Amino acid sequence: MDMKLDPSRDDLPLLANTSHILVKHYVLDLDVDFESQVIEGTIVLFFEPGNRFEKEGSPTEETCPSEANEACKFRTPEPCHIPVTDTRTFSSKVGCHDFVICGKGEKDTSGKDGNHDNREQASGISSSKYCCDTGNPGSEDFLLVLDCCDLSVVKVEEVDVAAVPGIEKFTRSPKLRNQIVRELVALPADRWREQLDCYARCSQAPGCGELLFDTDTWSLQIRKTGAQTATDFPHAIRIRYRTKPQGRSVTWTSDQSGRPCVYTMGSPINNRALFPCQEPPVAMSTWQATVRAAASFVVLMSGENSAKPTQLREGCSSWHYYVTMPMPASTFTIAVGSWTEMKPETSSSDDLATERSFSPSEADFRYAGICGHMEYPCRFQNASATTQEIIPHRVFAPLCLQGACQETLLPLVPACLAAAHSILGTHPFSRLDVLIVPANFPSLGMASPHIIFLSQSTLPGRSHLCGTRLCHEIAHAWFGLALGARDWTEEWLSEGFATHLEDVFWARAQQLAPHEAQEQQELRAGLRWRRLQDEVQNSPQEMQVLRPNKEKTGHVSDSGSSVIKHGLNPEKVFMQVHYLKGYFLLRFLAQRLGDDTYFSFLRKFVHTYHGQLILSQDFLQMLLENIPEEKRLELSVENIFRDWLESSGIPQPLQRERQAGAECGLARQVSAEVAKWVRVNRRPRKRKRRETEEVFEEVRHRWCELVVKHRHTGAYRDVERFLQEDQAMGIYLYGELMVSEDARQQCLARRCFELSREHMDRSSAQVVAEMLF
Secondary structure, X not given: OOOOOOOOXXXXXXXXXXXXXXXXEEXXXXXXXXOOOEEEEEEEXXXXXXXXXXXXXXXXXXXXXXXXXXXXXXXXXXXXXXXXXXXXXXXXXXXXXXXXEOXXXXXXXXXXXXXXXXXXXXXXXXXXXXXXXXOOOOOOOOEEEEEOOOEEEEEEEEEOHHHOOOHHHHOOOOOOHHHHHHHHHOOOHHHHHHHHHHHHHXXXXXXXXXXEEEEOOOEEEEEOOOOOOOOOOXXXXXXXXXXXXXXXXXXXXXXXXXXXXXXXXXXXXXXXXXXXXXXXXXXXXXXXXXEEEEOOOEEEEOOOOOOOOEEXXXXXXXXXEEEEEEEEHHHOOEEEXXXXXXXXXXXXXXXXXXXXXXXXXXXXXXXXXXOOOOOXXXXXXXXXXXXXXOOOEEEEEOXXXXXXXXXXXXXXXXXXXXXXXXXXXXXXXXXXXXXXXXXXXXXXXXXXXXXXXXXXXXXXXXXXXXHHHHHHHHHXXXXXXXXEEOOOOXXXXXXXXXXXXXXXXXXXXXXXXXXXXXXXXXXXHHHHHHHHHHHHHOOOHHHOOOOOOHHHOOOOOOOOOEEEOOOOOHHXXXXXXXXXXXXHHHHHHHHHHOHHHHHXXXXXXXXXXXXXEEOHHHHHHHHHHOOOHHHHOOOOHHHHHHHHHOOOOOOHHHHHHHHHOOOXXXXXXXXXXXXXXXXXXXXXXXXXXXXXXHHHHHOHHHHHHHHHHOOOHHHHHHHHHHHHHOHHHHHHHHHHHHHOXXXXXXXXXXXXXXXXXXXXXXXXXXXXXXXXX
16 A cells, blocks of 8 residues: 555545554543643553454463563654653643643644654555564564554553552453453443543553654554564553644634634544544544643533543643543544533423433443444443433533524524434433534534534524534434444445434424425425535546445455545545435435335434444445335345446436426525515615624625625625634635636635634645635
8 A cells, every 4th residue: 555645635544453453442641731732641542452363472471571671762753852750740831740841832843744853754554664464473573553643752651550459350360461451341331430440540550661663644653572463462552642733633723702722623634643543433442531721721522421620739620531432533522722601591390300411320221122333331222311302411612602602502402402312212422512613613513422513603693504503413423423434435424314314303403394394305405406516517526426435445454554535635625525415315215215214214223233333335235125125116235326326426316306306385485585685675775784784694605605796895894704704614705706806806815814824724724725826
């Protein structure tokens, strides 16, 4: 596999050797320093050998050697970083412990685009000097490969889990470290609290030997002298590292109130610039994290618990989160800022009863059916959780948006959660935080386990945009998170389902009558049809295919490494083909089966596959097996692949449907309303200022498009404001300004870009720069 990739244009490499060894749990212990814009600390990884090699290795294991006998030589990525002991010092600014780092308090600008001081960038694992065949015990040392980018790794060491007091309770072999970890990760789901506690105590155990490590552009490579197989390799290691201010997994910026914050914004490279990890989706793991920041900040994270801060000395707070449902490391999310929690003015006792938290405790753990996933405390097996319509939820935002959130967002959350439960049943996650993220967030929303990010662009006007987007992100709890794509090129399995379900959830949340819901959905289908036509006319054909790897979908190399086709292409972030074609395929299937049959099947599919990774054929084969033969007609997995998933352009069945379809009644009403306003606007009319502002807030994006199209110079300030405040939607407006070939508009676009560029995410900035220069 050629790893000499253009880091901004090509496929995304996933290099972790997950066929050899798998991370089962991460323990992160991190400090957030806004002065230097760095997150630093340690991560402890607990492993088990992959299926290919789990029976190999030495029959016995030695106890911990002294560090003096570990003749390790380090290639430290940045020489100014000095590995130190566990002694902690406190910054006078933040009051949290720091490592001894040269130039503390200044932004680290070395290696902005990766570890450029390494001499073997993009060498590829096959040519690494430490490469070995882990299937051959007589070869060189086993090499652990982790996905890693834009990180400064300081030290890697084995953890002496045998030194943990009381560890003998968990193992029959208290002196064999790897055996201890094997038995720890195998604890049954009803002992999850003990397991988390033991992971935490093991993560604090002393080191017992430094490990050799090396880095290149995309990976961290680790080995232990004499450990020739994955079974022999240490099953618990600690990595001491720090992020870089320019790292692509997190964004350091200011919120709408002007206060500093940092958050994961859904980078194309996922979380590998936040912590070393195994990124292939097959590496399903649990995690727990302790994060320290100044006491004025709130730490939100993917976690089952609604964490509260623990006050430490010198104005520092500590936050702790955990998850017990194994998830890909790419779904880990964090947001640290001066967020304000929005609370409803009143809560009835009935509401509180409905929303009470159901933790997966031993007392309430009842098996409601057999699940197909690996063992964990599953809500689908918790009788109380299955009937919980509204899960506990919190809403956070910068203080200046408190009023808008109270008015628009807060009332929608319970209604949308209840609507989702009525369609799909059990909520896969036990709670939900919703955060309004800074203006530089590049999309309207993003879902992660237990937390949703929403753009401020969803708040203005009435509830429709906010409600539909919230429903879309809630749908990802089932499709995208609880059920994930085994091959990330099949994004339609996440986005197509969420787009289709958002209409159904939103109609239920509004309590629309069936005919009203159908007309609203027909209108939205018409709008999406126009967007899809525009998309296929203005995008490369190879990026319009929903299953680009075809028969090789889901295939990986012998080590488990692979590449995500077009994963690093910045234009892909702004394409909607996988949303729209996936939506129209599911709409086509629902119409063929009938809504009752389709959604009954969908609930069955969720119950069968939750907690697992799927491919397109898993869904389609189960669907066809569960529908009456008279409704299948010419439907087959092969035909759907050919017509919908493996071809570019407009699918032929969709083309035929749209040509034969008549305009729905609601669309006719909209057309009549437009004609009416065209007539009204031909004569001058007095309007109240407030009414004008309300209408303007609802249609800002379309208004700005019309301003650009008609060169309405008097409203250029509206365009400028939109580009500054609504970056989630404004990216397309830059294209309109440049296509016009109007010098004043192009000057406006370049001026707005220069003002926003520093705060934009990298993909957005790159795409806009290519438009402008």
